[in-house]
Every structure is written in structure tokens, then in C-alpha cells.
Amino acid sequence: MLASQVIDRIRAFPPRMTEFTKQFWWGLASGDFQTTRCDGCERLTFPPKPFCPHCWSEGVRWVPLSGRGKLYSQTVVHAAPMVFQEETPYRVGIVDLDEGLRIATRVLSETEPRLDTAVEIVVLQYRDGPLFAARPL
Amino acid sequence: MTHNVAILGAAVLPVAKWQKPRDADVQVLEHETLAKVVIAAMADAGLDKSEISSLVFAQPRPYTQQKYFATFIANYLRLPCTGTVQEVLGNGMTAALAFEAAANDIRLGKSQVALALGINFESAVPAVEHMMNSMKATGDVDFHAPFGFTPISWYAMDAARYIYEFSSSREELASVSVKNRRHASLNPIAQFRKPITLNEVLAQKPIVDPLGLYEVPPRGDGAACLVMVDEEIAKVSGKPYVRVRGRGFFHEGAHQINEVPNDMIALVSAQRAGQAAYSEAGVTADDIDLAELYAPCTIIEVLASEALGLVPRGQGARLCAEGVTSLGGRIPIATSGGLQSRGHPAHVTPFYSFFELKEQLTGRAGERQVKGARLGVTSAELGNYNAALVHVLEGVQ
Numbered sequence A: 001m002l003a004s005q006v007i008d009r010i011r012a013f014p015p016r017m018t019e020f021t022k023q024f025w026w027g028l029a030s031g032d033f034q035t036t037r038c039d040g041c042e043r044l045t046f047p048p049k050p051f052c053p054h055c056w057s058e059g060v061r062w063v064p065l066s067g068r069g070k071l072y073s074q075t076v077v078h079a080a081p082m083v084f085q086e087e088t089p090y091r092v093g094i095v096d097l098d099e100g101l102r103i104a105t106r107v108l109s110e111t112e113p114r115l116d117t118a119v120e121i122v123v124l125q126y127r128d129g130p131l132f133a134a135r136p137l
Numbered sequence B: 001m002t003h004n005v006a007i008l009g010a011a012v013l014p015v016a017k018w019q020k021p022r023d024a025d026v027q028v029l030e031h032e033t034l035a036k037v038v039i040a041a042m043a044d045a046g047l048d049k050s051e052i053s054s055l056v057f058a059q060p061r062p063y064t065q066q067k068y069f070a071t072f073i074a075n076y077l078r079l080p081c082t083g084t085v086q087e088v089l090g091n092g093m094t095a096a097l098a099f100e101a102a103a104n105d106i107r108l109g110k111s112q113v114a115l116a117l118g119i120n121f122e123s124a125v126p127a128v129e130h131m132m133n134s135m136k137a138t139g140d141v142d143f144h145a146p147f148g149f150t151p152i153s154w155y156a157m158d159a160a161r162y163i164y165e166f167s168s169s170r171e172e173l174a175s176v177s178v179k180n181r182r183h184a185s186l187n188p189i190a191q192f193r194k195p196i197t198l199n200e201v202l203a204q205k206p207i208v209d210p211l212g213l214y215e216v217p218p219r220g221d222g223a224a225c226l227v228m229v230d231e232e233i234a235k236v237s238g239k240p241y242v243r244v245r246g247r248g249f250f251h252e253g254a255h256q257i258n259e260v261p262n263d264m265i266a267l268v269s270a271q272r273a274g275q276a277a278y279s280e281a282g283v284t285a286d287d288i289d290l291a292e293l294y295a296p297c298t299i300i301e302v303l304a305s306e307a308l309g310l311v312p313r314g315q316g317a318r319l320c321a322e323g324v325t326s327l328g329g330r331i332p333i334a335t336s337g338g339l340q341s342r343g344h345p346a347h348v349t350p351f352y353s354f355f356e357l358k359e360q361l362t363g364r365a366g367e368r369q370v371k372g373a374r375l376g377v378t379s380a381e382l383g384n385y386n387a388a389l390v391h392v393l394e395g396v397q
Helices: A023-031 A082-087 B030-047 B070-075 B094-105 B127-137 B151-165 B170-184 B200-201 B231-237 B267-280 B298-307 B318-319 B346-361
Strands: A004-006 A034-038 A058-065 A068-077 A090-097 A102-107 A117-127 A129-136 B004-014 B052-057 B084-088 B113-120 B206-209 B220-229 B241-251 B290-292 B375-382 B386-396
Touching: A023 A117, A023 A129, A023 B386, A068 A102, A068 A129, A068 B151, A082 B127, A082 B346, A090 B151, A090 B231, A102 A117, B004 B030, B004 B094, B004 B200, B004 B231, B004 B346, B030 B070, B030 B113, B030 B206, B052 B070, B052 B094, B070 B084, B084 B094, B094 B113, B094 B220, B094 B241, B094 B346, B094 B375, B094 B386, B113 B346, B127 B151, B151 B170, B151 B206, B151 B298, B170 B298, B170 B318, B220 B346, B231 B241, B241 B267, B241 B346, B267 B298, B267 B375, B267 B386, B290 B346, B298 B318, B298 B375, B318 B386, B346 B375, B346 B386
Parallel strands: A004 A117, A102 A129, B052 B084, B052 B113, B290 B375
Antiparallel strands: A034 A058, A068 A090, A068 A117, A090 A102, A117 A129, B004 B220, B004 B241, B113 B220, B241 B386, B375 B386
16 A cells, blocks of 8 residues: 555646556555556566567456665756646656566655665545655655 | 668758747748758759659658648659658657668669758747647656656656766766867857857756756757768769768667666667667777767767767766867767757757768868768667667768
8 A cells, every 4th residue: 555645736747547547547546556467477567558568468467566666767857848837846757666667757855866765656646636656765 | 782872962951940930920931941951952962853753851840830741842842753752750760760761762773862851840839838749759648748757857867877877977967068069169050159168057057957958959940951862873973972881770669768677878779779880881889980979968978979889888978078079089979069059950850960970071061070080970869769770971082
């Protein structure tokens, strides 16, 4: 179960949801961070996909992720697209999850975090739905 | 039988803010602008328009109102063609892909004279609006864009990782901007030509940490036309020309980040494409006299120059600060001024790289001439160098 943080606004650029990815987004809203794993080659993928990108098997199942990892890199965006103007500056980064998956997300940290620092994934509960972010432990 | 490809003529528009706001009474339009560049390029090649049989365009930005631009220009310039008339698109690699497609028509004997050409007008569209498009081109719309990644935010994260892994510094990276502006001061078609100091670079407003305004590409408009021919035509022309010696391509099968964690700043695509291009050309990185790389930010010039073997891994920024990649140094990089100072009209940027190499390899680069330059390398990319297209060019005088 991920920690969660309430954000009192709507998402600036909300992700689209499909019949398939709603499992991810609805799960996230209730604190679950999950993705798909191939029944055949057993490899994980992220974002979750209705097939395995490694062996193209269509036999995949949802599995929980620990929500723990290391910060591979990060930056602060000062010049942002129109819809993010109210949020600038904001920090984003790349996280290597403990399960061996690389993801990109927001980073919650007032100060510049050292790279390779341990982070946890948290849920950002916007008024219109969830996003996620990484926070140094 | 395959045919050797040569660049016999070329012309470009100086990079600048040419586009007028949408509500301006008098507009500067893409087709009028590009036509002049095409006529100049053909005059440079010394060929008649009736010899052209293929047109390969870099697709314009979506802001260009005239759609199906390629077929419009075939009419505007009265250019019947037996090879092909097409537009290609592939992010920052667009113009290099157009170059490839034109070259392929010559290699396969479908054309003896092919134009690789295009125009990129975008500067009157505000950056905050433009980024609403570009953020969707450099990341997953549902799993990256909602967090606010911008195209150059990925490069900024390359910079942070590079500084961390190799004990480099923002100052070393910023030396690339100073060097490139010095080069641009000698280039009449460059967008920014007034020399700048390291302190001025460091004092600019932050854009994506650790990069400031002078370490990221400016916005600008450009147009270019390369006249590509069967080398037999170049030989009989009696003019100096550039021969395409080798090419290499690699797409790593990832978009911005590899979901299987890898060494992001090794730029594996540039490594693989570079090796393939050198191999086809029968040369090594040590044989290269100068490089004109697709490098929107300072860090990318450093990483690409390392990946192409021009400087040792982890030392590119320091060696730039020491002058190794400057005009007069061991391996001059971005003698045009690069994307920060020559300018970056993205869909045609690689055309400008080929143009600079043609000027250099035919001895026409004036004050910024690399003495005795014979072999040059150029690269183009998309994403965060997730794919690279590399060419080795040789001057024949």
C-alpha cells in the first residue's frame, strides 16, 4: 500500500485510460502500484501492457510492485508547456525500481536529491484522479 | 549495381526568426522562401532543373498551413519527377531521413539528381504552445507527459547523470556553449554570432537544471536544399564535391528511457550507428577531421562525441573546456556553431549539418575552415538518442 498525498487541483495533462490500463489507474487510486508480468518468460514490463514486449506472448498477469527503487537522474523543469505553467518549477526524474524496471515520474523533494538515493513511490490524489511520484526515503 | 552518392550543390537560409505572427498583415511564407533556396542550391551545383528526378522533403512543422507541401512545391517549381516526390518525418532525425531517402534513389539508379530539402517555420508560435506538441513527441503520452517532461528535460537528466558519474561540472558542460558561439561568430548563416563568456553562460536563467538558456537550443526558422547526385555526374562537373562514404543506423527499441535499466548516457545508438558508418567507410574515429553532430544541448554534444569515439568516455566535457574540440584543436566539433548558436530549426537541422560539412570538406568555410579537412562525420537522432543515423562524408577536390 503506497503512501498518498492529496493535491487540491486537477491533473494538468491527465493520462488516457483504456479497458486494459484502468486496472493500473484504479489500483493506483487505492494505493496499489502494479504492472504486468509475462506468464511465459516471466519478465516484467512498465508501463503495463496486454502482451509481453520481450517475447510477444499475450499471456500476462497483473503483479504488485514494491514501489521502492533508486533515483537514476533528475532535473527541475523551469520552462514548461502551457498546461503546466501554474506548477513551475517542478522536479521530475528517472527511477530504477527494485524489480529491475526503469520509470520516469515526478520527484517530491524541496532540495536536490543525490542520485542513486533510495526512493519510494507515492500516490498523488488529484481531484480528478491519481498520478504517482517518487520521494526520497 | 549500386551507385555512389555525392553532394554537388547546397544552399541554406540563414537561421533566424523568419516566421510572422498569425495575425500579421504581411506574412513570410514557406514556399516562397524555400523556392529561393532551391534555385540557389541548383546554381551551386551547376545543373539544369530538368535533370532533377527525385524530391525528398523534410516534413514541415504542423504550423505550416500549406499541407502536402512536397506535391505543392513540385507544382510551384514545375518539377516533373520520375524517381519520387515524398515527405518524411522522424523528429530531429527528419532531415537525415530525407537525405537517406534521396541517397537511396541514387544508389538504386532511380535518379541521378535528387533534392533533399525542407523548411521549418515555428518561431512565431510561443514556446509554451509549441511544447504542448513536442512533449507528446518525446515521451509516452499517458505515462510520461502527465508528469510534465519536456523534450530537453531528458537531456538535462543526461547532464545530471554525467556530472555525477564522471565528476564533471556544469562549468565544463557550459564550455561547449562558449566554444560553439565562438565558432558561430565566424559563420554568416548562424543565428547568434556575438561571442559569449563562460560567466555569461552560467548567469542565464535556468531552463532545465542544470542547463540554462545558453545551454539549450534557441527557437528559429530555417530552410535548406542539398543537391545529391550520382558521383559520375559530380566527377564530370569539375567542381569540388562531397562523397557519402558510409552510413549507419541503430534504434535501440526504446523511447526516451529503456524500461530495462541501461547506461543511459552511453548513447548506445550513436555507438552502434557510428561503428556501422565507420566500418562501411573503411575508416576509424581517428581518421575523422571534424564532426557536425545533432546535439540540441551541450551535454548531448559531449555524449555523442564520446559515443562516436571522437573523445574518450567521460572526458568529453573536460576536453571541450581544454579546447580539444575547438577550431584549431585536435578534433573540431560543431564548427558551424552547433544547435545552440548556428540554430536549431528542428526538422531541417541535419541538413545544416550536411551543409557545414560540405562547406568544410570542399574548402569553402572561410575563417572557420578546418585546414586539410577531408573526412567528416555527422549524426542525427530522435528521442534521447534512442536512435541515431550517422554519415561519414569525404571531400573530393
